[in-house]
Amino acid sequence: MVRGKIEIKKIENRTSRQITFSKRRNGLFKKAHELSVLCDAQVAAIVFSQSGRLYEFSSSEMEKTIERYVKFSPDYFVPGRPQVELYLLELKKEMDIMVKKIDLLEVHQRKLMGQGLGSCSLAQLQGLETQIEKSLRIIRSRKAELYADQLLKLKEKERELLDQRRRLREEEIRETLVRPMLPVTLHTGKDETGSACRMSKHSSEVETDLFIGFPATRL
CATH class of the missing domain: 1.20.1070 (Rhopdopsin 7-helix transmembrane proteins)
Structure with a gap:
């Protein structure tokens, strides 16, 4: 994956700026050390942070390097x-x-x-208490904002679920209303074509006379 080109300008976010400063500073000192070792060169780097803190690297004594710089500058x-x-x-x-x-x-x-x-004196303790209370108000205000945002998101999710539930119920009612009425068939025997009725009719025509000998052949 190709990294996008970073625009070279001041980073407005203070936390991101501090993190970038720390990473780039360490990278700069690392490259300076590699240059001094690989090329047997005398390298010195002086960096002041935005707060004015000093960071430095020197492959030899910093004073001697500065003296040489002044001499040739x-x-x-x-x-x-x-x-x-x-x-x-x-x-x-x-x-x-x-x-x-x-x-x-x-x-x-x-x-x-x-x-x-x-x-700490009483006045100093009161000053600390005031500062802590001010910080707590800011923290609680930010916390309330986050709670309000979460509440809005939950209410929006609830509305979406209610709308989805209403649509499903409407579709269910609509399908119930348009569903065709199926004919109801009563079965009175094993055969659905009315064989039970024919069997009943045939059984009513059975002869019940008593006779001796072979049965006569019916036409």
Whole structure:
């Protein structure tokens, strides 16, 4: 089966976009590793996700690869300025910021799950409660929509079954009304052509006279 051509544009669905990012990122790093092994090349790849998280791959030390890149790239190489150190410092700061954000999100997620609440103040607990109640309202609203859709589908199915049942009953009544009346035949013996009646008539003509000798031949 031939796969359809995928249109290269931004994926609007957030979940699908994250799944695609993870798959393509792993595929990119895998190809970079294969290129470095098969061709004995120094390969480095740096990827930032939409949330700003850093992902990187390097067949050797990343710093040395960046230094070589700056050395051979005239756009980033300015004599007398430590561009490599500045770039690495900015990159390290950004990584630290992302790590702190991730840590805060993980702590907040644990609190939403009811874990690690001992250090929370009353105001923080009230904020968590408000957020959870808001999330519950959204979930219940979506649940009610799904229930309503299922109810509509069931009612539509019920109407179809009732219509089908009504049509079957109408066809049954119509066949009963147009069915021809079959003649009723009373059988009084084994023979349907009236042999029983002839036998009865013949038996009534049997002679009952008493005589001695051979019976006379009847004409």
